Amino acid sequence: MAAGDSYCLVLLHNGQLYRVQPRLQAELLFVRLEAPPRSNSGTKRSIFGIPKAPSSPIIEHIACGSHINVAISSENSVYSIPSCLHQFSERQFRVKQLQCGFEHAVLLNVNGDVFTWGNGLRGQLGQAVLRVEETPQLVEALAGIKITQIAAGGWHSAAISAFGDLYTWGLNCSGQLGMRVMKPGGLLKEPTVYPLPQLQDLPECGCPQESRGSDDCAPLRAFAGSRHTLMIRQCGRLWATGWCKHGQLGKRLQNLSYLDSFKALEGIVVNPSSDNVLCGPWSTLIFLRKLEN
Incomplete structure (x- = not known):
């Protein structure tokens, strides 16, 4: 499932896509997607020469934002639901992860390449020019980095590399990129928009496992809300940055409006290999099997 402001998308195991309105006793409605452009092989026909009706695309990935709803088919067709806006031609192209912000989408393939599209006027696409991109564009600044x-x-957006590096880019009005918003003792603000991916110089973890080697505490996964970002390290410790007026960065930090950089959520250790952290626009959910003293 993927939830947006207007409706929820429901993807079945057979690749069929449905939507449901946010109201009581709502019914699942089948989503009819536009057919992708025909390939050079021509129209498929039956053994009797009768043209076959185009089959419904088999959807494998979905994601929703406030103003963007995206689906990817098994044939690597990219849909801004219900319209087909792009077709990846490479047969070996495989999608690994798909995420949506309020107005932009981020796609990761199995080769480690990142593609973005949508509204990039706040730098959230990772491109040098701030503009709207109608179709997926490779983030050139991350090319060659798996x-x-x-x-x-x-x-804003974030990415973690195979080398254990964290990159963030986009709007930094509340410190959600992990960089200082305001210099200590002054009112001079740093840039609020970083259009190109920024390599983060993260603080030392400080957990007992760190003595085993630097890789034990390397960034593993990232999660992002409207104006906050969370990161899990290999050791299972959670780190956070950004706006926490609504307590989205933890109870101990709820009185701060923003953080200057990534700070540890003390006492919280999660299984880094499980899907146990979720970020809503103004909230964070952390699933724990038991509380640690």
Whole structure:
């Protein structure tokens, strides 16, 4: 499932896509997607020469934002539901992860390449020029770096590489990129928009496992809300940055409006290999099997 402002998308095991309105006793409605452009092989016909009706695309990935709803088919067709806006021609192209912010989408393939499209006027696409991209564009600044995981916030994005590096880009109005918003003791603000991916110089983890080697505490996964970002390290410790007026960065930090950089959520250790952290626009959910003292 993927939830947006207007409806929820429901993807079945057979690749069929449905939507449901946010109201009581709502019914599942089948989503009819536009057929992708025909290939050079021509129209498929039956053994009697009768043209076959185009089959419904088999959907494998879905994601929703406030103003963007995206689906990817098994044939690598990219849909801005219900319209087909792009077709990846490479047969070996395989999608690993798909994320949506408020107005942009981020796609990661199995080769470690990152593609973005949508509204990029706040730098959330990772491109040098701030503009709207109608079709997926390769993030050239990350070309040659194998990315293993991505996250899309409201107007910012994040990526983690196979080398254990964290990159963030986009809007930094509340410190959601992990960089200082305001210099200590002054009112001079740093840039609020970083259009190109920024390599983060993360603080030392400080957990007992760190003595085993630097890889034990390397960034593993990232999660993003409207104006906050969370990161899990290999050791299972959670780190956070950004806006926490609504307590989205933890109870101990709820009185701060923003953080200057990534700070540890003390006492919280999760299984780094499980899907146990979720970021909503203004909230965070952390699933724990038991509380640690």
